[in-house]
Amino acid sequence: MPTKPKIAFYWCASCGGCEEAVVDLAEDILGVIEKIDIVLWPVAMDFKKKDIQAMPDGSIVATLLNGAIRSDEQEEMAHLLRRKSQYMIAYGACAHLGGIPSLANQYSREQMLKYVYEETPTTHNEQKVRPQLKWSENGREVTLPELRHVVRALDQVVDVDYYIPGCPPTPKITQQAVGALLEGKLPPKGTTLAPDIALCDQCARKGTKPTDVSFTEFKRPHQKLLDPEKCFLSQGVVCMGPATRGGCEAVCTAGNMPCTGCFGPTSRVKDQGAKILSSLCANIGPRDEEGIDKVLAGIPDPVGTFYRYGLAKCMLRRKVNLPPQAQEAKV
Amino acid sequence: MQMDNQKAEVRIGFYACHCGSNIAGMVDVVEVAKKAGKLPHVVLSRDYKYMCSDPGQELIAQDIKEHKLNRIVVASCSPLLHEHTFRTATEKGGLNPFYFHMVNIREHNSWVHTDRQEATEKAYALTQAAIRRVAHHKALEVKKVKIEPSVLIVGGGIAGIHAALTMAEAGKKVYLVEREPTIGGHMAKFDKTFPTLDCAACILTPKMSTVGSHPNITLWTYSEVAKVEGFVGNYKVTVKRKPRYIIEDACVGCMECIKSCVYKEPKFADEFNEGLGKRKPVYIPFPQATPQVVLIDPETCLQLKTGKCKKTCVEACADRHAIDFNQKEEFIDIQVGTVIVATGFKTFDAERLPQYGYGVHKNVYTALEVERLVNASGPTGGHVVMRDGQEPKSVGIIHCVGSRDKKTNRWCSRVCCMYSMKLAHLIKEHTGAEVYSFYIDMRTPGKGYEEFYDKLLEEGVQFIRGRVGEVTDWAYAPGEDGKLVIRVEDTLAGYVRRIPVDMVVLASGLEPHKDSQDVRRLFNMSCSTEGFFLERHPKLAPVSTFTEGVFIAGCCQGPRDIPDTVAQAGAAAAEALVLIDKGSVELEPNTAYILEQECSGCKSCIPLCPYTAIAFAEDRNKAVINEALCKGCGTCVASCPSGSIVQNLFEDEEIFKEIEGVLAYE
Numbered sequence: 001m002p003t004k005p006k007i008a009f010y011w012c013a014s015c016g017g018c019e020e021a022v023v024d025l026a027e028d029i030l031g032v033i034e035k036i037d038i039v040l041w042p043v044a045m046d047f048k049k050k051d052i053q054a055m056p057d058g059s060i061v062a063t064l065l066n067g068a069i070r071s072d073e074q075e076e077m078a079h080l081l082r083r084k085s086q087y088m089i090a091y092g093a094c095a096h097l098g099g100i101p102s103l104a105n106q107y108s109r110e111q112m113l114k115y116v117y118e119e120t121p122t123t124h125n126e127q128k129v130r131p132q133l134k135w136s137e138n139g140r141e142v143t144l145p146e147l148r149h150v151v152r153a154l155d156q157v158v159d160v161d162y163y164i165p166g167c168p169p170t171p172k173i174t175q176q177a178v179g180a181l182l183e184g185k186l187p188p189k190g191t192t193l194a195p196d197i198a199l200c201d202q203c204a205r206k207g208t209k210p211t212d213v214s215f216t217e218f219k220r221p222h223q224k225l226l227d228p229e230k231c232f233l234s235q236g237v238v239c240m241g242p243a244t245r246g247g248c249e250a251v252c253t254a255g256n257m258p259c260t261g262c263f264g265p266t267s268r269v270k271d272q273g274a275k276i277l278s279s280l281c282a283n284i285g286p287r288d289e290e291g292i293d294k295v296l297a298g299i300p301d302p303v304g305t306f307y308r309y310g311l312a313k314c315m316l317r318r319k320v321n322l323p324p325q326a327q328e329a330k331v
Numbered sequence: 332m333q334m335d336n337q338k339a340e341v342r343i344g345f346y347a348c349h350c351g352s353n354i355a356g357m358v359d360v361v362e363v364a365k366k367a368g369k370l371p372h373v374v375l376s377r378d379y380k381y382m383c384s385d386p387g388q389e390l391i392a393q394d395i396k397e398h399k400l401n402r403i404v405v406a407s408c409s410p411l412l413h414e415h416t417f418r419t420a421t422e423k424g425g426l427n428p429f430y431f432h433m434v435n436i437r438e439h440n441s442w443v444h445t446d447r448q449e450a451t452e453k454a455y456a457l458t459q460a461a462i463r464r465v466a467h468h469k470a471l472e473v474k475k476v477k478i479e480p481s482v483l484i485v486g487g488g489i490a491g492i493h494a495a496l497t498m499a500e501a502g503k504k505v506y507l508v509e510r511e512p513t514i515g516g517h518m519a520k521f522d523k524t525f526p527t528l529d530c531a532a533c534i535l536t537p538k539m540s541t542v543g544s545h546p547n548i549t550l551w552t553y554s555e556v557a558k559v560e561g562f563v564g565n566y567k568v569t570v571k572r573k574p575r576y577i578i579e580d581a582c583v584g585c586m587e588c589i590k591s592c593v594y595k596e597p598k599f600a601d602e603f604n605e606g607l608g609k610r611k612p613v614y615i616p617f618p619q620a621t622p623q624v625v626l627i628d629p630e631t632c633l634q635l636k637t638g639k640c641k642k643t644c645v646e647a648c649a650d651r652h653a654i655d656f657n658q659k660e661e662f663i664d665i666q667v668g669t670v671i672v673a674t675g676f677k678t679f680d681a682e683r684l685p686q687y688g689y690g691v692h693k694n695v696y697t698a699l700e701v702e703r704l705v706n707a708s709g710p711t712g713g714h715v716v717m718r719d720g721q722e723p724k725s726v727g728i729i730h731c732v733g734s735r736d737k738k739t740n741r742w743c744s745r746v747c748c749m750y751s752m753k754l755a756h757l758i759k760e761h762t763g764a765e766v767y768s769f770y771i772d773m774r775t776p777g778k779g780y781e782e783f784y785d786k787l788l789e790e791g792v793q794f795i796r797g798r799v800g801e802v803t804d805w806a807y808a809p810g811e812d813g814k815l816v817i818r819v820e821d822t823l824a825g826y827v828r829r830i831p832v833d834m835v836v837l838a839s840g841l842e843p844h845k846d847s848q849d850v851r852r853l854f855n856m857s858c859s860t861e862g863f864f865l866e867r868h869p870k871l872a873p874v875s876t877f878t879e880g881v882f883i884a885g886c887c888q889g890p891r892d893i894p895d896t897v898a899q900a901g902a903a904a905a906e907a908l909v910l911i912d913k914g915s916v917e918l919e920p921n922t923a924y925i926l927e928q929e930c931s932g933c934k935s936c937i938p939l940c941p942y943t944a945i946a947f948a949e950d951r952n953k954a955v956i957n958e959a960l961c962k963g964c965g966t967c968v969a970s971c972p973s974g975s976i977v978q979n980l981f982e983d984e985e986i987f988k989e990i991e992g993v994l995a996y997e
Contacts, residue, residue: 198931198973201952206931211947212938242933243972266929268974268983279935279970 005061005182008040008052009091010081012074013101013151014067018092019043021168022064028175035182036061040081049077055084062087062181064164068094068101068312069152073145082158087181091174093167093262095154096192098312100167102151105311105318106303109149153312163192167262167309170248194247196267199259203241203250205231214285218298221257232258233280236298238305243269243276262309271315273306341466342374344400345458346391348382348407350437357441359451363406367458372466374398383413388420395424402465406434406458427470429920429980434461460992467985471920476959478564478880479668480504480911482904485556485850488516489893490673490885490900492538497904499547503911506665507542508570509552513620514539516675520603520699522706522713524893525753526783532619532708539621552622557662559853560943562960563880563916564668574658575626576635581653584623588613588654591647593640599631601710605700608710613644618708627654669880669907672864673900674850676886679733679740679839686801687729687837692815693718695802695835698728698750705757715761723764723834727817728755729799730770734840742861744840745890748774751838752783755792758836767793767830769819777892795830797822802835841890854881855942863889874903879916882906921963921980925954929975936967936976 011019025032039060040047063085069075082088093099104112117123117130135142154160164177177193180186187193200206209231217236224237232239232253240261241253252259265272284295299305307314347364349355360378368376375398381387382405394400403421407413410433418428436454444450482498484491487509495507507514518524519539521531542548551570558569589611597609603616612632615625633640634656645654681689681697689695694717696704707713716722728751733739748770755766773794775781788794797819806812814831821828843862844850851858855878857865864883867875874882882903885896910916932952937945944960945967947953956967956976968978977983 197929198933198975200931200933206933206952209934211934213934214938242931242935245973246931266973266975268926268929269972270983270987275970275972275974279972282939282966282970283935 004035004037006039006059007036008060008063008081008085009038009043010040010063010065010077011042012065012067012078012095012154013070014092014094014099016043017168018066018094021092021166021171021174024168024171025175026171028171032175032178049080052080052084057083058086060085062089064089064091065154066090066092066095066168068098069148069154069157070101070104071145071147075148075157078154078158087161087186088154088158089177089181090154090160090163092169093165093264093309096163096165096313097264097310098151098153099309102153102310102312103304103308105150107319109147113147150318151312156312161189162186165192165194165245165263166248170251172249173247192245192264192267194245194263197246198266199241199244199246199248199250199253199263202246202248203231203253203259205229205253209234213283215280215283215295216285217295220298226256228256238280238299240272240276240306240308242279243272260308261306264310264313272310273303273314276306277302339401341372341402342398342400343370343372343402343404343462343465344391344394344398345373345376345462346382346387346403346405346407347376347378347436347454347458348387348405349378349380350407350441351381354407354437354441357444357447357450358436358454359447360406360436360454362451363436363454363458366455367462370459370462372402373462374400382407383416388416388423391417391420392424395421395426400424401426401430402468403431404434404458404461404465405431406436406454406461408437409435409439429471430465430468432461432465432468434458456993456995459995460989463988463992463995464985467982467988468980469982471979473920474918474958475915476562476564476918477915478911478913479566479666481506481665481667482669482671482907482911483508483556483566483568483665483667484671484673486516486673486675486885486887487511487514487542487550487552488673488675488885488896489518489535489538490675490896490903491516491671492535492542493897493900494671494673494884494904494907495542495548496538496545497901498907499542499545501904501908503547503908504667505545505548506568506570506667507548507550508554508556509550510555511616512553512575512624512626513616513622514542514550514552515617515619515621517699518893519617519619520605520706521702522709523753523757525749526777526779528753528756536619536621539619543621543623550622551663552624553626556850556853559670561666562942563878563910565959566667566670566880568665568667568670570663570665572661572663574629574660575624576629576632576654576656576658577625577627578653578655578658579622579624581651582624583651583653584615584625586615586625587647588625588644589615591643593633593643599628604703604710605697607700607703627656669882669910670854671882671884671900671903671907672850672854672856672876672887673884673903674844674847674887676841676890677844679744679842681732681837681839683739684732687732687799687835688802688804688815689837692802692804692835694723694815694833695837698747698754698836698838701754701758701836705754705761713761715758715764717834721833722762723758723832724762725765725767725814725832726755726758726762726834726836727767727769727799727802727815727830727832728836728838729802729817730768730838731798732837732839733842735771740840740842740861742840742890743774745774746892747838747840749777749780749783749892751836752787752792754836756787756790759790759792764833765793767795767817767832769795769797769799769817771796771798777894795819795821795823795828800827806831841886843887847887850887854878856881856883859889861889863887874899874906880907880910918959919963921978922958922961923956923963923965923968923976923978924958925956926975926977927951927953929973930954931973931975933972936971939966939970941966 063081090096239258241259244261245263345367347360364376364378405417421431422428434457481504484495484507495505499505524531553575554572557571561567592611594611597611600606601608601610613627629635703709704715734744775784800818811831817830856876866873884900884903930953944957948955968976
């Protein structure tokens, strides 16, 4: 019996949703598993790092890695899996673009730890205890991975062959990607394995968008009774659809929620947030500064709105005026 | 023959121009050329005294052939000046002209910097940017479009009239659109013209009637341009014809209707006479109005206001049936190749300066009102009498009203000194009154103007140098009772004076029309900060605008006198004729286009195009750019959220490489 191709699944700074997406293949997963040999899948199976280390370089056909790279341990695992795999595939928005975790790049590591361990309204920590990298007790030592200063997408750490976008990727594009991989019908290296056209193309509401939206106010989805058929932008609700790669089959807009941009930009765009900003702002109705400010006040968190999944990979990448300690850090 | 070098190895030729000492004086061009020669893909790098000279251009063509160059970069002056020159030279060498790129190291560098070393570094940084960018250039094609041999002239003042006649005489179809019921503009209101004192009507009205009867001119008065679409050579214009309640073709101008109107006496303020005279609801602005067609004012006509009138006018018109109370606004579409905008000016509203008492003291007049008073066909038949019926024995003329003042308009209105002196002369001639002229500086820079000033000095007009502080009727010295007192610091005598006069004339300045911004938008023109339409170049393209095929003439571009206006109108007509006789225009290929496969049809770009060049193709659900309309501004390209619009010569890759190049310098 010929050996089945070896596949690894791994997770870094992620929420676990991408793992769910694999499971979401439902009964189709059986078909996939039949054809492959899973060598690593921490969420579901018990393999150890040393098992991977013991494998010859390049012996894994593909690693599907989800999650951003935040800690030195994640970085080490990414390098290890890269070495062992023929194809490294960034799976899901965090590995693809930095994802939600990369929103932390607005703050220094110290600012973030201080807030999380000392300052959140629900924290009670009078001694200001923080997790330590090393702890010894009774002659035994335990260690924790160290956080890097910034959150990075996978391709900012290791060479990546393909990207499967989404938060999480849909079963359909996952299946198509795995299918292409197994059949050896892969596009050129560096391709994002999803259609290269913006979401509006697939959105059922597209026909209802007027030519001139001319925004007079922006409302967040919870502030408004949303029309289930009309284009969100025409309702004054920010929808990232025009700036976001399609392929998800517009599941969010079908569920009466605007697109938040998880599939990232098309191949032709370097900075998704800048693009949608340029498009929305140019279409703001008022022409005077005061009027414009009033409209824009409807978007209280522009970074979280326009760069929700892509801060690590956008042109800004992180806040420039971080404290000096963060600036001089290697990454 | 042009080679297609898209896929061949990139071989760049670089040329740094000395521009005599214009560039070489501040930038070490030899050093820039030497360093550029070491950059990747640069096969040849030279410096040369004058790249734009014939030998300079020949050098490029020669080198392309000899060294098999397929990209050319010249670092010299502004692309506005010589981009075309070098593209032509590149083409002469057998390359597509768009494989050329220009670096501006003169206007952007040597002329504005003072440190030779830094200027040289900057020149090198810009050079690196261009060299990285040019590698990504593509071969592009220049498209030609045909030009419709007709012109739309907006505004029927002396500028519009002169331009219309010039073009009509050259055999071109002219559409002249005038907002008022008659052409003639401000000039038709003047009595005499400075400095020759020839009669304005005598020189203007023959031109007006020629316009009215010229077979090549379609004259639409009481009309406005409502919409403009299209592009140079092919403008589609919609003209709104306001209802004058008279069928123009049926009216013969007999004016029987005016005589027989139920209002026996003229009762309503007459616009043409600045409200100094009266007219009936059915009227003609002035006897020589063109066209010789009456109109009915719906605000005052009994029939139109109440529907109850004996309609004696209709009776008088009899079988000519020229009166039509049901006339409606009408829209007419025309196709023209070129446009001349000659919409003129409005005078400064003197009520904005309360210290001069216009609208408060009844014997304070604007200069335009006095023009009507001295005019033989004016409301007083040329007798200078004041609102109280008296002839003034003393008159004060205040210059620069609303002009040369930070609080109102900063500019000099150019004509006020001269027309003030003309009025001084005429008032003196008509009444023998003592005339005082209050000026800041006497500006008489035209032909025969200074001589006119000398003549007035001899005539005994009293010139007092100083800006008038106020005009008051508060008398406290003997001889001031019942008079208007002009308080002024006489800056030559060095003390404050009070001069009592019977009549005050305010020489109001010239300013843009209130709706000039609408007109500007209609034709996609630019405005200077004051609101006058902006010429493409103040010296070298004074009647062109930034919109191809749209020209400007007269006071809509800035205050000027009649001779200058006529000269400018002639120039605008000549420019329009050049375009028409050329037959076609070449379109810059720096236009944007939609990647149809990739466009998601989100419509974000459509409302943003300042040239309405983008349409939505409903059948395919995609945006489409009309290449002929696109001006290459890049707005849609920057705003396309999915990066599906590309602009020739400004592709992302070209721009990013350019940025990298600038940032790459040590």
